[in-house]
Amino acid sequence: MRYVKLKKERIKEFLLALQDYGELYAPIKVSEKYFDFRKITNEQVDEVVLDYNRTLRPPRRFFFPEKEVLFTFNSKKVEMYENKEAFTSEPVVLFGVHACDIVGLRIMDSRFIDDQPDPYYRARREKGIIIGISCLPDEYCFCNVRRAEFVDSGFDLFLSEVEDGYVIRVGSVKGHKIIDSTENLYVEVTKKDSDDLTAFDVKKSKMFTVSGNWDSLRYTLELNDEHPVIWMRESEKCLGCGNCTITCPTCRCYDVKDYPNLDGETGVRVRIWDSCQFREHGLVAGGHNFRPTKESRFKNRYMCKNAYCKEVTTAYCVGCGRCTYFCPAGINYKENLIEIRGGI
């Protein structure tokens, strides 16, 4: 247990200090409406946004990149050579991760590390540093019903907002080391800060548009597997673009492709994010498709996101609201789930 307080005016120094630990990525405004984690250089420290709503791309991309070379190969010799980049690259320091995204990363770990570790993902994840930040929900958020609005682990440092600064909770040995080496930045946590934290939580819990616990949603979804209206109506709107799965912090489907070089001999084997919303996802040799219709693919995502993650004991959906916020067709995932739940 270790708590320190960082005053608001010292946050810039804190960010600069973080750069000693690897490549710093933090949320900045990338367009009128959207934020994204971008690499932060010394000059850009001022641009870091601390009260952003959600990032365009999920934090999983730092450990499971959109496109990653697994092997280089020689097709004449039929030999493959492991790509060492993931093992030798600079660690990623990810600043400003919301609680739901930290849960999302732990769900990613449950597939990529707990059960036969994926070497590339694990190498990046183990050296990565996660610095969380507290947030207030907007109308798209429903992390509270997913039990993902608060995290106890999965971060190295967690910044909780109080009136004039941030109370930093240390979550790992790496976190301790960072605090130790930058000790002059911090002040003691006072009783008032502790009260502020409680007030912040009360304020936050009142801002959610839904309440309770949606763990039982799995039952409701299964019972409404043949719902007469909702699947057809909503999948009709769907463009099948896969935006919902690309922005999702827990989607982990990938495709593997070989790209030969022009010499006809060497090349790279690459893995690329795939989406269950694409027609090819369920296609097998001979032309049979296990999810032939848009409706079946649409339903598949709802089932997958509400399936039970045994390792983290929550649903695979963490309630970040990205799939609704970034949907070009305006499909409201949260409202659809509420409708399936019977309007509650």
Add this chain to the structure above:
Amino acid sequence: MTEELHRRYIPDGQDNLYDTHKCRVLRVYKQTEMDKVFLFRFIDQEVGKNWKFKPGQFVEVSLPGIGEVPISICSSAMRIGFFQLCIRKAGRVTTKIHELKPGDIVGIRGPYGNGFPMEKFFGRNLLLVAAGLGMAPLRSVFLYAIDNRWRFGDITIINSAKYENELLFARELEAMRDIAEAENIQIIQTVTREDSPNRLKGRASEHLDKVMIEPKNSTVALCGPPRMYKSMFEKLVEMNYDPRRIFVTLERRMKCGIGKCGHCNLGNSTSWKYACIDGPVFDYYDIISTPGMLE
């Protein structure tokens, strides 16, 4: 149904999960117009010696520069040191595989999947029903049963295909007929879409009444297109086969084989399965709890 079957099977002892072992093609022989059987041996003999598989498991065949495909092993699990794959020319990678000649090298990783729980089959009659390419994984089960003949009761195998020239391993089964008869093994070969002088006509399910084995105390293994499973299931239950002893093996677009890439997942929230590590062999309880398995 059992712990053994539900134990997720992933081979260990490899540094990089996606790395392959080099294998040499020793023999290629044409099975039908579209299918060829390839005999492989590991170049590294140490790997080959320790490489074991169960009937129903599959491997990922990798051709650098072209890609990877999941293929079921069709040789007997009792015969070690080599393995056979029956491959249909159906896509980009398999077309390239069909161009391989003896001496060529491919990358292999695996074996993956749970395979058939053969120990559970011991002491019972065995009914194998294959349709089309389904004969490939079931050949592995069939040869295993012949190699361990004393462990099984009566055995019946039904092999079916659309046309006579698509019937896999037809000549092999035909050549076995005498031995089979002596060992109480029944071989039924049927063709659905044409009249063939040597074969029965009709779907596999239409010939279940000719099966000599006693439905009680029998295990059934099915492999074929998903369309076949539903009708077979109903028919078999009607004929007093115990549904708990019916096993099916599924096909999906498995990219990784180790439960990561997500292409083979199926089911719903209470039963979320990856066909590559929880399957591809599934039993009755998996089927009733997991929608979409037989579609």
